[in-house]
Amino acid sequence: MSQVDNEFRSPIGIPIYLSGTYAELRGNHFHAGLDIKTNGKSGYRIYSVADGYVARIKVQEGGYGKALYIAHPNGYTTVYAHLQEFKGKIADYVKKQQYSQNQFGVDLYLNPGQITVSKDEVVALSGNSGSSTAPHLHFEFRKTASQRTVQPLQFIDVKDDIKPTIQGLLAN
Numbered sequence: 001m002s003q004v005d006n007e008f009r010s011p012i013g014i015p016i017y018l019s020g021t022y023a024e025l026r027g028n029h030f031h032a033g034l035d036i037k038t039n040g041k042s043g044y045r046i047y048s049v050a051d052g053y054v055a056r057i058k059v060q061e062g063g064y065g066k067a068l069y070i071a072h073p074n075g076y077t078t079v080y081a082h083l084q085e086f087k088g089k090i091a092d093y094v095k096k097q098q099y100s101q102n103q104f105g106v107d108l109y110l111n112p113g114q115i116t117v118s119k120d121e122v123v124a125l126s127g128n129s130g131s132s133t134a135p136h137l138h139f140e141f142r143k144t145a146s147q148r149t150v151q152p153l154q155f156i157d158v159k160d161d162i163k164p165t166i167q168g169l170l171a172n
Helices: 088-101
Strands: 019-020 034-037 045-047 054-057 066-071 076-081 083-086 106-109 122-126 138-143
Touching: 019 138, 054 083, 054 088, 066 122, 088 106, 088 122, 088 138
Parallel strands: none
Antiparallel strands: 019 034, 034 138, 045 122, 054 066, 054 106, 066 076, 076 138, 083 122
């Protein structure tokens, strides 16, 4: 079971299957989170994994596309990226900021308590925004104080019942 038993729920309401894992080598960097498959579709509900507050919202054409950062009282922040859209009070806030700044791309830092969320609250819909090549949810855990990523699998359980297949052997 996870290091923080039952403190965090799954960020999505479907079984978790991964297309990318934490610390995979990606071109010139290590992958910072998990890429959770969404059956090749956008529009799945994305949930806050625990109580907290929205610390940052970033909307950009590349990179993470539409991304949401939720700070939790236990010192961790969760990141949800490549979203199709934000929901509820988060969507309202982003739209207001985009219109006031007269631009699509925004990078918004919020104060603690400005927008609070509850565990199980729908905060967004999964998507394919930014530099994503297919619909999925990019999901991270970070230490809030340093914003350094940590292994998400210590906090959420992912069933892995697929046996490895040996593709070949390499002799020295």
